[in-house]
Amino acid sequence: MAKKQFKKGTMIYPLPAVMVSCGEDISEANIITIGWTGTICSEPPMCYISVRKTRHSYDIIKRTGCFVINLTTEKLAKETDWCGVKSGRDYNKFIETGLTPQKAPHINTWMIMESPLSIECEVVNIQELGSHDMFVAKVVGVNADERFIDKKTGEFDLKKAGLISYCHGKYYALGEQLGFFGFSVQKKK
């Protein structure tokens, strides 16, 4: 298990691959795929996305102060990749991908109907870091595809939704379940 010093970089994986939607008017509505995202606080629920200043969505989110994090799935893998490679300056991404814009209930922007879970976010501050700026945001709404909400428990079934992760240039499906939080101390019945 000898460790070798490796090139300095950002090697925290697996990460979520999410489609962030933004823009006020439908003509402005855009989608950008992002891996530099995550939860930063449980209560109040807060998250972040990091975006390069050169990206088309950067100015839109900075001006409008809101965006939606749409989780993506195996079925949406191709659209997810495409929205990360192409620019909203050159394409209307909703039209090109066939994804359906749906008005967000709490903020003045669009969510992606085909995403199983759309998280509405309001920007709290923008931090300049270098190649990327970090948009720190509050979660102001969560919208879930009813088909994945367990009728008994009321829980959202993320495994059934077929979520994908991003790992150093590759997309993966979720694999086998290895345990649940606390399984290492569970008493045998």
Added chain:
Amino acid sequence: MAKKQFKKGTMIYPLPAVMVSCGEDISEANIITIGWTGTICSEPPMCYISVRKTRHSYDIIKRTGCFVINLTTEKLAKETDWCGVKSGRDYNKFIETGLTPQKAPHINTWMIMESPLSIECEVVNIQELGSHDMFVAKVVGVNADERFIDKKTGEFDLKKAGLISYCHGKYYALGEQLGFFGFSVQKKK
């Protein structure tokens, strides 16, 4: 695909489940499992961890200004869970889990030898958000298990390392590869 408003919360998944090691002296060395982590900037490479003020590691990292993010694997799933459930106030986690502390090359703390990839981090600032404080950090070193470095390409093989992800209370292995960054626009040969 009707969407229902769901309880407001932090539903960005899948996330990495990492073991963060910290502490200067070996007697202080501790491990805390964290899901609220990610990359926030590519150049310079920067990342974050969010930690509750009540956690034993909180004061250690605040005082020492450094920590290591150790990626975890299927083989380490049980240790990963245990270090998230138990407190360093009550246990010496290295001794209890049998994980091996190894001096970090660039900062005055310990990394976990059994982790395939250990990322050395220096705290830049601490942001109070609510339940959690966010430690914003610079990556100052990356240490990779040689066995997972491809001899031809020099790339680190994260899939071979058997990484795991954390999804709303459950741990999953990486599943099938669905594509690579740019696959949606690849020209057929």
